[in-house]
Amino acid sequence: MLECMMLIRAYEERLAALQAEGAAAGICTAVGQEASAVGVIRALGPQDKILTNHRSAGHLLARGADPGRLMAEVLGRATGYCKGKSGSLHVSAAELGVVLTSTIVGGELSLATGVALAKKMLGEEGIVACFFGDGAACEGIFHESLNLASVWQLPLLYVCENNQWQAFVHRRETMAGDHVSGWAPGYGIRSMTVDGNDAEAVLAAATEAVAYVRAEGKPFLLETCTYRLRGHFEPDDQSYVDAAELAGWRERDPIPALRRRLLADGRLGAAELPAMEARVRDTISAALDYARSSPFPALSELTTDVYA
Template sequence: MKPSHPASDPRQLLEQMLLIRAYEEAIVSGSAAGKMPGTCTSVGQEAAAVGVVNALAADDLILTNHRSAGHLLTRGADPGRLLAEVMGRRDGYCKGRSGSLHISAKELGVVLTSTIVGAELSLAPGVALSQTMLGRPGIVVCFFGDGAACEGSFHESLNLAALWNLPILYVCENNQWQAFVHRREAMSREHVADWAAAYGIPARTVDGNDVFAALAAAQAAAAEVRDSRRPYLLETCTYRTRGHLEPDDQGYVDQAELAAWLARDPIAACRDRLLADGSLTPAQAAALSDRVSTRIAVAQAFAEASPFPAAEELCRDVYA
């Protein structure tokens, strides 16, 4: 089965990461200017999202969390409609009702975005059971963080998935931070993947700042879930380089640790690798950046021109 966004050209991976970064920086600046509400960004985690989502097929379903922009944009979401949603405008994916934290996009196979930590883990077995009972070939991909892995819903979800043989690819984006608490203060193990063995679930840990490594690992993991119809856990180790929620001065962050991870920026690493092996020229790199900047400028203009929902629409589409 062909992926929905085949990554045959490594420059495409770089452009997708640039788009995610530019989109989230637009939200940061918009929040600072009072044009949009503060939200949770995934700056620094772009390679993990781009690598995994490019490994998926068109009929795979995604459940994600409050740092969802990378998953949505890589899946093909329109940045203008995403920004409109963040700003509460009618042309957003959920007509301005969800903000950035609850976006769903049925046409992209994105079942939901949940700001409740671990909620996507609770729902993933139900979605996968539905896929199985209906005989649908798509697998379910559940993105969560290391914070969610420390909740009971993580263990309940893995237990059910293993017991019922559910086709779920669990993707832990271990970004080292659980809101304002470092992973080391909340986890007894170094890696979330270690916990999968207790449920008989195969697992792998990969460098989440290396987009090529993340893509290869996700392709192998997705293929195994697709073939076996059983769960698999992929842990991408990365770092959240901005605060938990905009604005956030990150006064609780060890500055030496932050500097070390900033030196491993996934976008710079990808660009440098492509320049070094001749897959990308400086002129092409500049053109990619210009194209992304233009897309974001157009997206911002679209979102700002979009009207707010009318008062009579307040309760529409709320209840089934």
């Protein structure tokens, strides 16, 4: 989990640097939220489906996406997962069970019930995991989705990554309470809130939630409380963010937190860390080389794959 989190961080920071250089389009990062992505994805099985949002790189990489193909997609190259047509905001990868990435806030919530209903009607194995943020939870589609999932008893794991920010607006400006999980019981849906910056805690909570959805065939809402350490969309100077709050959350960065714990517990040897860091650097370097050397889509691709 630690190495995967490091890979996600390095991938997103490299893309942000490319954007700053004018070598890539703007992206939405999830720097600081890596523990949530890795912990939940690790609890899922290969037969499970995933729907996610505009901060999807962590979910995709944790699911096993090839960093080179992912970076090629963001750079608009034909070797990307969607032939360079999706950018960073609409990636889908059927072979990974990633049905879609929606840049429309709450868009994945509107479709997750349909994917879960299809699984139920077809008698397919597996569950559906839907990732969204606290901003999407403040939209009507969140409540419509939960209501239908409850009424239809769907095998659907809702994962609210509460990162405290809804674009440029703080959660406190749009929500009466601190947590989204408390809204689920009103629909007859079990829920849980977990420290989203603790990868092992997220894994334990997600494992419990997934087991429940799998065994009962009913929805569950897991809220991971985390923090977005970079701006809403690159480039973003975060001038709207309280400096003291940001500094406090940086102290709770999930990557050094897990690293310290593993070293202290003896589960990670000091000599292993440099090798891990080197693998991550080499992987990102190779991914960028692959993306840059890949061709752009041919003009003939302009109107292909419009519907599927």
